[in-house]
Amino acid sequence: MGSVMQEEKPKVTRVLALHGYGTSGEIFRSQTAAFRFKLPKETYTFTFPNAPLPSAPTVGVDSIWNRVPKFYGWWPVSSSNISEIRTPHDQLDELLSSEEGPFDLVMCFSQGCTLLMSYILYRYQEHKLTRPAAGEKFELPFKGAMFICGGPSLHVLQDLGVDVTEKAWEVHHATAALLHKRTEQLRFKADNPDTIKRGEGLWDEVGDLVHDPTSELDPKDVFGLDFTDERMRMAVGNLGEIVPTVHVYGGKDPRWPASVQLAQMFEGGINERFDHGGGHELPRTTECSMRMAELMEKLRRKVEGLEREEQ
Numbered sequence: 236m237g238s239v240m241q242e243e244k245p246k247v248t249r250v251l252a253l254h255g256y257g258t259s260g261e262i263f264r265s266q267t268a269a270f271r272f273k274l275p276k277e278t279y280t281f282t283f284p285n286a287p288l289p290s291a292p293t294v295g296v297d298s299i300w301n302r303v304p305k306f307y308g309w310w311p312v313s314s315s316n317i318s319e320i321r322t323p324h325d326q327l328d329e330l331l332s333s334e335e336g337p338f339d340l341v342m343c344f345s346q347g348c349t350l351l352m353s354y355i356l357y358r359y360q361e362h363k364l365t366r367p368a369a370g371e372k373f374e375l376p377f378k379g380a381m382f383i384c385g386g387p388s389l390h391v392l393q394d395l396g397v398d399v400t401e402k403a404w405e406v407h408h409a410t411a412a413l414l415h416k417r418t419e420q421l422r423f424k425a426d427n428p429d430t431i432k433r434g435e436g437l438w439d440e441v442g443d444l445v446h447d448p449t450s451e452l453d454p455k456d457v458f459g460l461d462f463t464d465e466r467m468r469m470a471v472g473n474l475g476e477i478v479p480t481v482h483v484y485g486g487k488d489p490r491w492p493a494s495v496q497l498a499q500m501f502e503g504g505i506n507e508r509f510d511h512g513g514g515h516e517l518p519r520t521t522e523c524s525m526r527m528a529e530l531m532e533k534l535r536r537k538v539e540g541l542e543r544e545e546q
Contacts, residue, residue, distance in 0.1 A: 248535050251330060251338040251377070252283045253347030255385075256308040257293030260285045263344060269519040273528035278535075281342075282335045287326050293418065309350045315390045324354050331376040339538060340531075341380045345515070348385020352497055356387075356395060359472055372477070378538035379479040379505075381531060384515050386493020387500065392460075395470040403459025406492050409445050413489035414515055438487035438514030448486030448510060457499050458492040475504025479537045481530045482506070485513040505537055 254263035260283030271281065290308035310319045327350065331338055343351045355375065362373045389407055393399045421437050423430070446458070454462040461467060480501045484494035498508055507530055511523045 246539065247277070248279050248340060248539070249336060249338045250279055250281045250340045250342050251336070252281050253309075253327075253341065253343035253350060254283070254286065254307070255293065255345030255347055256286075256312045257290050257306050259305060259307055263347075266344070266517050267342070270517070270524040270527040270531070273524050274531060279531075280335075282330075282338070284330055286346075287323060309346055312346070317390060317394050320349075320353055320388060320391060321357065323350055324357065327351075327354055328376070336376075338377050339379070340534060341377050342383070342531075343380070343385060344383045344517070345385045348382045348497060349388050351380060351382070352385075352387045352500070353391045355474065355478065356391060356470060359474065360395060360470075363472075373472075375478065379481075379534050381481040381483065381534060382494070382497055383483045383517060384485065384488055384490065384494060386490060386497045392467075392470065396466050397470050398461065398464055398466050400459045400461075402456075406445055406458045410489045410492055413443060413445075417489060417514065436513075438485065438516070441487055444487070444489060444491075446492050448491060452495060452499070454499065454502070457496050460496055460499075462499050462502070471500045473503070475501040475506055477504070479505035479534055480507070481534050482508045483517075483527060483530070484508075484510055485516065485518075486510050487513055488515040490515055507533065 252260070252263055252267065254260055258266075264281070264283045267281075271279070285305075286307035286309045288308045288310065290306050290312070292306040309323045310316075314320065330336075341351055358375060359373055389399045389403060417437060417440075462471075478501065480498075482494065482498035482501075484491055484498075488494070498506065509526055509530055511518050511526070513523075517523075517527075
């Protein structure tokens with residue numbers, strides 16, 4: 236009897252999703268539902284774990300997701316302690332090696348981005364300290380990443396020897412204060428819906444932003460960080476050529492400067508950027524959802540080598 240040929244099942248791309256501070260895996264699942272719905276069916280699986288530390292909800296989140304009983308953070312949001320920032324790296328290692336994996340991609344939002352970026356930077360430094368043999372590549376336990384509205388930790392960069400200027404700290408503190416102001420406004424409007432005017436958006440107030448999203452970036456001064464400086468190059472190396480990434484952010488987000496600082500760390504490689512035009516959020520418009528799905532698909536095809544096969 237001849238053998239029966241079976242149709243080969245398409246490979247499933249596994250994605251680990253890291254939520255922001257004061258939210259949860261359940262909330263992040265909801266935040267990303269619109270764009271995930273646009274992805275090819277049966278091609279992806281997403282895992283949405285909770286961070287290890289119970290936390291207060293981020294301002295305004297409990298007004299929108301008032302049926303979510305618990306909220307979490309990867310480390311205390313105001314902490315500058317390097318040990319506290321690095322502690323969740325162990326949990327991230329456990330997640331990446333869990334039975335839900337191995338994971339092909341990591342998708343992260345806000346503090347989740349800061350966690351993943353710090354993990355990558357310290358892993359890269361550990362690789363260099365092992366004095367790898369010529370040609371030995373730096374590898375991560377995943378193939379690519381999508382960063383959404385998140386930046387690097389300046390404390391981590393400073394710990395790695397980067398010159399974090401006074402300007403960089405000023406921008407960091409000013410944008411963090413503006414984000415808190417906007418989220419306080421969100422909570423007020425969520426609790427008092429009668430105050431919301433037709434056509435008015437939470438992020439439409441842009442007069443006090445410290446950035447112009449249309450301006451051209453100077454790599455010597457990306458909001459106080461010099462990406463041409465040797466100390467920065469030693470910390471970041473050629474990550475852009477090693478880790479394919481997608482960077483999603485909003486031009487009206489007070490923390491936009493941090494997002495572009497993080498994106499700049501992967502410059503020179505497979506680095507896609509998308510400004511959705513909104514704030515510190517994931518807009519659920521059809522246009523935004525379609526574009527994010529396209530970028531996720533492009534990232535998937537890149538890390539799986541499908542683009543090379545089609546060329």
